[in-house]
Amino acid sequence: MPRIIGVDIPAKKHVEVSLTYIYGIGPAGARRLCTETAIDPHKRADALSDDELSRITAYIERSLVVEGPLRRQVAQNISRLREIECYRGIRHRLSLPVRGQRTRTNARTRKGKRRTVAGKKGVKEMHRG
Numbered sequence: 001m002p003r004i005i006g007v008d009i010p011a012k013k014h015v016e017v018s019l020t021y022i023y024g025i026g027p028a029g030a031r032r033l034c035t036e037t038a039i040d041p042h043k044r045a046d047a048l049s050d051d052e053l054s055r056i057t058a059y060i061e062r063s064l065v066v067e068g069p070l071r072r073q074v075a076q077n078i079s080r081l082r083e084i085e086c087y088r089g090i091r092h093r094l095s096l097p098v099r100g101q102r103t104r105t106n107a108r109t110r111k112g113k114r115r116t117v118a119g120k121k122g123v124k125e126m127h128r129g
Helices: 015-021 027-036 050-063 067-083 087-093 123-128
Strands: none
Touching: 015 027, 027 050, 067 087
């Protein structure tokens, strides 16, 4: 397994796919990285030479924010939103969807497992008094 900036990338996959295992590099970024560093994207990751690995590492360090610094940056952005108590910050604090999705149904990932709330009493039971 080749190691790039502290991340083991899968050896048996194409370079283009293997690079997406690094946090902050998606499919489009991996494609751009391959063209900028003149590396064949369909080459297997274990077939990369030391020179090619060093070119990839140098490009990432020079041009991209990835892994630890990117995670820290995202966490700081979220904490800033929480501190200024804007709408998005409140949604983050309440663990609700932030980007305008509906919550009456289909918000299980953010809201967690269903918690049943006691239903209202029936009409007949209220009139017995």
